[in-house]
Amino acid sequence: MNGTTDEPELPLLRAQGIAKYYGERKAIEDASFELWPAEVLAVVGESGSGKTTLLNCVSARLKPGAGRVEFLTRHEGMVDIYALSEPARRLIARTDWGYVHQNAEAGLRMNVSAGANVGERLMALGERHYGSLREQASEWLGRVELDEARIDDSPRGYSGGMRQRLQIARNLVTHPRLVFMDEPTSGLDVSVQAKLLDLLRSLTRTLRLAAIVVTHDLAVARLLSHRMLVMKAGAIVEEGLTDQVLDDPQHPYTQLLVSSVLQP
Amino acid sequence: MNAPAMTPILSVRELSKKFVLHHQGSACLPVLDRVSLDVAPGECVALHGPSGAGKSSLLKCIYGNYKTSAGSIVLRHDETETDLANATPRVLLRLRAHAMGYVSQFLRAIPRIPTLDIVAEPLVSQAPGDAEAVREARHQAEQLLLRLRIPMRLWSVPPATFSGGEQQRVNIARGLIRRKPLLLLDEPTAALDEDNRITVSALINEARETGAAIIGIFHDARVRESVATRVLEIATLRRGRIA
Numbered sequence: 001m002n003g004t005t006d007e008p009e010l011p012l013l014r015a016q017g018i019a020k021y022y023g024e025r026k027a028i029e030d031a032s033f034e035l036w037p038a039e040v041l042a043v044v045g046e047s048g049s050g051k052t053t054l055l056n057c058v059s060a061r062l063k064p065g066a067g068r069v070e071f072l073t074r075h076e077g078m079v080d081i082y083a084l085s086e087p088a089r090r091l092i093a094r095t096d097w098g099y100v101h102q103n104a105e106a107g108l109r110m111n112v113s114a115g116a117n118v119g120e121r122l123m124a125l126g127e128r129h130y131g132s133l134r135e136q137a138s139e140w141l142g143r144v145e146l147d148e149a150r151i152d153d154s155p156r157g158y159s160g161g162m163r164q165r166l167q168i169a170r171n172l173v174t175h176p177r178l179v180f181m182d183e184p185t186s187g188l189d190v191s192v193q194a195k196l197l198d199l200l201r202s203l204t205r206t207l208r209l210a211a212i213v214v215t216h217d218l219a220v221a222r223l224l225s226h227r228m229l230v231m232k233a234g235a236i237v238e239e240g241l242t243d244q245v246l247d248d249p250q251h252p253y254t255q256l257l258v259s260s261v262l263q264p
Numbered sequence: 265m266n267a268p269a270m271t272p273i274l275s276v277r278e279l280s281k282k283f284v285l286h287h288q289g290s291a292c293l294p295v296l297d298r299v300s301l302d303v304a305p306g307e308c309v310a311l312h313g314p315s316g317a318g319k320s321s322l323l324k325c326i327y328g329n330y331k332t333s334a335g336s337i338v339l340r341h342d343e344t345e346t347d348l349a350n351a352t353p354r355v356l357l358r359l360r361a362h363a364m365g366y367v368s369q370f371l372r373a374i375p376r377i378p379t380l381d382i383v384a385e386p387l388v389s390q391a392p393g394d395a396e397a398v399r400e401a402r403h404q405a406e407q408l409l410l411r412l413r414i415p416m417r418l419w420s421v422p423p424a425t426f427s428g429g430e431q432q433r434v435n436i437a438r439g440l441i442r443r444k445p446l447l448l449l450d451e452p453t454a455a456l457d458e459d460n461r462i463t464v465s466a467l468i469n470e471a472r473e474t475g476a477a478i479i480g481i482f483h484d485a486r487v488r489e490s491v492a493t494r495v496l497e498i499a500t501l502r503r504g505r506i507a
Contacts, residue, residue: 252286
């Protein structure tokens with residue numbers, strides 16, 4: 001969104017008619033949306049509304065029962081990610097995508113050092129030169145405001161906020177174009193949360209990263225996202241510019257959500 | 265004063281806005297009723313009327329912050345006409361970045377970000393990663409902050425703890441640093457002292473003289489007199505008359 005005049009015609013990600021049932025229980029029904037390069041999209045709604053299921057379906061972590069998810073690859077245009085071979089899909093997930101879990105431990109390897117956590121995705125891409133791996137890991141620790149002197153420490157010795165920063169560095173080291181985030185700040189103390197939000201905001205802006213951020217916190221959506229989807233009972237009930245949805249909500253459920261919180 | 269005989273940059277036609285409150289028995293609050301107006305480059309239109317008359321709502325409908333209930337809002341930019349009332353979020357975001365700016369009464373501060381960076385951001389975001397452009401943007405931000413009498417010792421501090429007037433001046437600097445053809449000003453001078461009011465009036469006049477079209481709400485009569493080329497009573501803006 002930041003001022004390129006020749007914007008591509010194609011979205012970075014397109015989800016069409018996504019549905020997911022667990023037996024009889026509907027988790028998502030007919031969800032469709034597009035995500036544009038460098039755009040941050042927030043998915044909001046209460047627990048159980050299907051936000052995380054939708055995130056997992058579009059990030060190739062959970063095959064939907066119906067629908068298509070297409071991604072704009074660097075060289076082959078739009079591809080249907082569930083029509084790809086498993087290795088091809090995994091390559092995209094490891095290079096062009098990142099996934100930030102709510103609990104950092106789920107996205108980190110707790111038995112190896114901070115530096116090795118950051119270097120791992122590079123090694124998976126064939127980078128073998130120790131000096132270069134260490135240099136890039138150290139640079140990324142700095143960019144997420146972690147002490148580079150602690151590169152050899154285990155993440156077990158890190159606080160929750162530091163682990164979350166490490167998880168972000170681990171994801172961004174391969175220069176992905178799209179990052180999926182599931183409640184990236186909600187497990188943290190408020191003061192730590194604010195710092196992490198600033199970091200995410202500045203990283204998405206300066207790296208022109210596209211992101212889909214699942215959050216139940218409307219203030220997080222306001223600060224981070226350009227656009228917003230509101231989910232209720234597995235369906236997208238409202239979407240629009242983030243400030244428009246928050247300042248002039250149209251759907252009864254969104255009005256309830258916005259009026260239930262203190263000034264997002 | 266009559267509108268100049270230039271193609272308007274903005275044409276609002278039969279714009280209506282009502283709020284439907286689903287949790288208050290679906291109460292319907294009409295705030296704008298078939299408003300029409302044209303604004304040309306080089307004009308500064310002051311909206312006037314009692315509070316609650318819909319002045320801010322009109323600005324917010326134009327900026328896309330409020331959804332329009334009926335009518336059209338045509339913006340002409342880069343030889344393209346866009347109906348803002350029906351534009352996609354993506355088109356609105358692009359037009360906000362290049363064609364229209366909005367200065368609200370309050371600064372929505374981003375925690376932890378220093379004042380100078382907040383002011384420079386609209387320029388910096390145009391050229392991410394270009395060190396020369398960033399330097400130039402910061403230089404311009406410094407010039408604006410100096411003119412608006414924000415003490416230099418505050419430039420590296422986030423504005424969260426500033427006084428209301430200081431925050432408002434930071435907000436104005438951020439809103440005016442990037443030249444945009446359409447400016448929407450929602451009481452930009454409410455909390456300012458005399459000297460700063462004069463400075464802000466001068467900045468608004470400079471933007472207008474270099475071709476910007478401006479729609480603003482100025483409660484202060486002296487500001488209004490010094491910047492407006494036209495004053496529109498919001499109560500008369502309805503039912504088919506094009507102002």
